[in-house]
Amino acid sequence: MTDQVGPLLVVKDLTKEYRSTGALFAKPTCVRAVDGVSFTVQRGECLGLVGESGSGKTTLGRCILRLTEPTSGKVVFDDVDLLALKAKPLRALRRRMQLVFQDPFGSLNPRMTVGTAVREPLEVHRIARGSDARRKVANLFGEVGLDPTYVDRYPHELSGGQRQRVGIARALSVEPEFVVLDEPVSALDVSVQAQVLNLLADLRERHGLTYLFIAHDLAVVRHIADRVVVMYLGRLMELAAAANTYQEPMHPYTTSLLSAVPVPDPDRQRERIILGGDVPNPRTPPPGCPFHPRCPHPKKNERCHSEVPELHEVQPDHWVACHHADSVFTLQTGR
Amino acid sequence: MNPILTVRHLTTTFATEQGIARAVDDVSFQLYQGETLGIVGESGSGKTVTALSLLRLIDRPGRISVESVVEYQGNDLMRLSPRALREIRGAEIAMVFQEPTTSLNPVLTVGTQITETLRAHQIASGRTARDRAVDLLNLVGLPDPQKRIGDYPHQLSGGMQQRVLIAIALSCSPRVLIADEPTTALDVTIQAQILELLLDLKQRLGMSMILITHDLGIVAGVTDRVAVMYGGQLVEQSPMRALFREPAHPYTGALMRSVPRLDRLVERLNTIPGAVPPAHAWPTGCRFHPRCPHAWDQCQSEMPTLTPTGPEHSVRCWLTDEPERRRT
Numbered sequence: 001m002t003d004q005v006g007p008l009l010v011v012k013d014l015t016k017e018y019r020s021t022g023a024l025f026a027k028p029t030c031v032r033a034v035d036g037v038s039f040t041v042q043r044g045e046c047l048g049l050v051g052e053s054g055s056g057k058t059t060l061g062r063c064i065l066r067l068t069e070p071t072s073g074k075v076v077f078d079d080v081d082l083l084a085l086k087a088k089p090l091r092a093l094r095r096r097m098q099l100v101f102q103d104p105f106g107s108l109n110p111r112m113t114v115g116t117a118v119r120e121p122l123e124v125h126r127i128a129r130g131s132d133a134r135r136k137v138a139n140l141f142g143e144v145g146l147d148p149t150y151v152d153r154y155p156h157e158l159s160g161g162q163r164q165r166v167g168i169a170r171a172l173s174v175e176p177e178f179v180v181l182d183e184p185v186s187a188l189d190v191s192v193q194a195q196v197l198n199l200l201a202d203l204r205e206r207h208g209l210t211y212l213f214i215a216h217d218l219a220v221v222r223h224i225a226d227r228v229v230v231m232y233l234g235r236l237m238e239l240a241a242a243a244n245t246y247q248e249p250m251h252p253y254t255t256s257l258l259s260a261v262p263v264p265d266p267d268r269q270r271e272r273i274i275l276g277g278d279v280p281n282p283r284t285p286p287p288g289c290p291f292h293p294r295c296p297h298p299k300k301n302e303r304c305h306s307e308v309p310e311l312h313e314v315q316p317d318h319w320v321a322c323h324h325a326d327s328v329f330t331l332q333t334g335r
Numbered sequence: 336m337n338p339i340l341t342v343r344h345l346t347t348t349f350a351t352e353q354g355i356a357r358a359v360d361d362v363s364f365q366l367y368q369g370e371t372l373g374i375v376g377e378s379g380s381g382k383t384v385t386a387l388s389l390l391r392l393i394d395r396p397g398r399i400s401v402e403s404v405v406e407y408q409g410n411d412l413m414r415l416s417p418r419a420l421r422e423i424r425g426a427e428i429a430m431v432f433q434e435p436t437t438s439l440n441p442v443l444t445v446g447t448q449i450t451e452t453l454r455a456h457q458i459a460s461g462r463t464a465r466d467r468a469v470d471l472l473n474l475v476g477l478p479d480p481q482k483r484i485g486d487y488p489h490q491l492s493g494g495m496q497q498r499v500l501i502a503i504a505l506s507c508s509p510r511v512l513i514a515d516e517p518t519t520a521l522d523v524t525i526q527a528q529i530l531e532l533l534l535d536l537k538q539r540l541g542m543s544m545i546l547i548t549h550d551l552g553i554v555a556g557v558t559d560r561v562a563v564m565y566g567g568q569l570v571e572q573s574p575m576r577a578l579f580r581e582p583a584h585p586y587t588g589a590l591m592r593s594v595p596r597l598d599r600l601v602e603r604l605n606t607i608p609g610a611v612p613p614a615h616a617w618p619t620g621c622r623f624h625p626r627c628p629h630a631w632d633q634c635q636s637e638m639p640t641l642t643p644t645g646p647e648h649s650v651r652c653w654l655t656d657e658p659e660r661r662r663t
Contacts, residue, residue, distance in 0.1 A: 052522035052523065052524065052525075053493075053522055159610045160610075161610055162610075189377040189378055189549070189610075189611065190377060190549065190551075190590060190593055190594050191377060191589070191590060191593050191606065191607035191610075191611075192610055193593070194593035194594075194595075194604040194605065194606040194607070195606045195608075197595065197604055198603060198604055198606060201603070216522065216523065217595075218523070218597060219594070219595040219596055219597045220595050222595065222597055222600070223595035223600070223601070223604065246597065256524060257523060257524060258597065260523045260524045260526065260527035261523055261552065261597055262526075262527075262530075262550060262552025262553050262555065262556045263552055263555065263556070263596065263597060263598050264550075264551035264552045264554070264555050264579070264591065264594055264596060265555055265579060265596075265598065266555045266556075266575060266576050266579050267576075267579075268598055269555070269556055272527055272531075274524075274527050274528055274531055275524045275527070275528070276528075277478075278492045278494055278495065278525065279492075279522070
């Protein structure tokens with residue numbers, strides 16, 4: 001794979017609208033879950049995607065895999081335009097891109113042993129069958145740290161951490177290059193979460209995988225991601241290397257979000273920005289910058305109310321969608 | 336400092352198909368006037384059942400054992416008549432639950448659900464109850480309370496629903512508030528709002544609070560003292576700062592090291608091997624021993640007791656007897 005240059009994934013102006021006709025005489029409403037999103041994912045990197053509920057991060061992940069049909073825009077995977085593909089070539093390409101869900105219990109068939117669940121994709125994609133498939137499954141179990149004797153168990157007989165390992169084994173069974181991980185550890189206890197995060201890091205290294213890691217937990221994303229995208233109300237707010245996003249956030253939303261995360265150290269309690277209000281209803285997004293009603297930036301002005309800020313490169317490889325990104329407002333740290 | 340709540344030997348069991356599950360096993364602690372006590376643990380550690388047991392909110396097949404004592408204002412809540420208990424529950428000791436969506440009645444307006452509590456405890460009725468409900472919604476920072484009072488829960492966001500639940504809990508000016516993972520279902524910016532609100536209200540209304548959480552960040556930001564639970568037992572109790580400075584129980588330390596942190600980047604996270612065992616199959620001896628890096632044969636055969644190790648600090652671990660066995 002080293003001979004290939006260029007990004008593995010290019011997402012351009014991706015938009016997903018949901019229309020509801022509502023009641024008989026009601027005006028049809030339109031929700032833009034994903035609104036003009038563009039970014040690239042480099043080969044072998046882990047791109048973190050953070051946002052609160054309703055930010056559109058899950059929809060974006062599904063649109064990229066075309067599990068949800070985007071309304072417009074482009075998704076180019078390894079130079080192939082995914083949205084132009086017909087069903088059959090798409091299915092073939094899907095082998096190279098997989099999804100791991102948040103809730104492994106909800107995504108595993110309760111009546112299927114976990115061994116069968118991992119073997120199924122091998123047969124669907126005609127990678128292996130019979131004893132060959134069984135051997136592969138045993139190897140996969142070993143690789144994700146599951147006792148190979150567990151193949152005959154049912155999902156309810158496993159703990160949450162073990163089920164997530166099954167979900168990971170299933171995704172890896174077809175030897176993908178790209179994995180979308182949608183909140184893969186948020187249903188797990190802290191002690192188990194660390195195990196799964198370490199496993200994901202190992203697998204990435206061993207197989208040269210590329211990850212899109214979707215999560216609401218900023219500390220988890222910081223731990224695993226090389227670059228981070230911050231989403232709010234369907235739009236990208238900031239995109240930069242993880243170290244830059246976390247140490248020198250340039251979008252006031254990112255700054256606020258980071259300051260809200262409780263730090264497990266009583267001597268390092270920081271000044272917090274407490275954002276007022278809730279995330280606006282995506283049905284009736286505010287005009288201008290989607291964040292302006294809650295924005296604590298002192299330079300907030302008329303322009304923020306009327307004009308949607310475009311994502312632009314403020315510093316090399318640091319992209320921000322804010323009219324005032326040039327005047328970074330920083331928080332007083334420490335108390 | 337005077338304790339407002341004294342819990343002794345609290346034990347709650349559940350009859351399950353696999354046998355008797357001791358979900359809460361001989362838990363003793365005190366809640367002092369005006370403090371915030373954090374109860375920390377992972378799922379299955381018994382922290383929620385502890386909270387529910389304090390107010391006898393345990394249904395069959397659950398059972399609170401006879402030796403359990405919860406002293407409040409000279410009364411043992413475990414032995415009060417159901418009627419006398421009802422007068423205390425919700426009025427003097429109130430509770431906020433994790434899932435605002437499931438804790439509110441979907442077919443009643445927000446206003447009705449607040450005034451219901453006021454009427455049940457004969458604090459106010461009619462017009463006065465309504466006015467008080469508006470005041471309460473104002474207090475918890477719900478925008479436009481005059482209008483919101485007629486809303487049904489589904490018309491509110493998760494953060495607003497949690498504010499309503501807090502308003503209901505505060506409606507009778509309780510002296511003790513038990514909050515069980517009050518922000519777990521909420522987004523981080525909303526979580527910050529709710530925690531700030533709880534702290535502010537606690538101070539203004541002079542309440543004492545038990546905050547149950549799995550999030551060590553919340554513990555560090557909000558609590559005064561901490562009780563760590565594992566396997567249905569308290570394994571460590573300490574003033575909050577001392578706990579973070581020097582966690583004595585191997586579980587507490589391991590838990591702290593396994594959390595990814597914003598302020599400290601590590602190459603690899605520390606892990607605790609295995610998972611929390613189910614309540615019907617607690618390990619023998621120390622319940623943490625199968626996952627503990629320091630464990631030796633005594634840990635497997637004998638259960639350590641919660642032993643005082645310093646001012647307000649106690650630990651349930653054999654290492655307190657033989658500190659030289661601690662591996663670094």
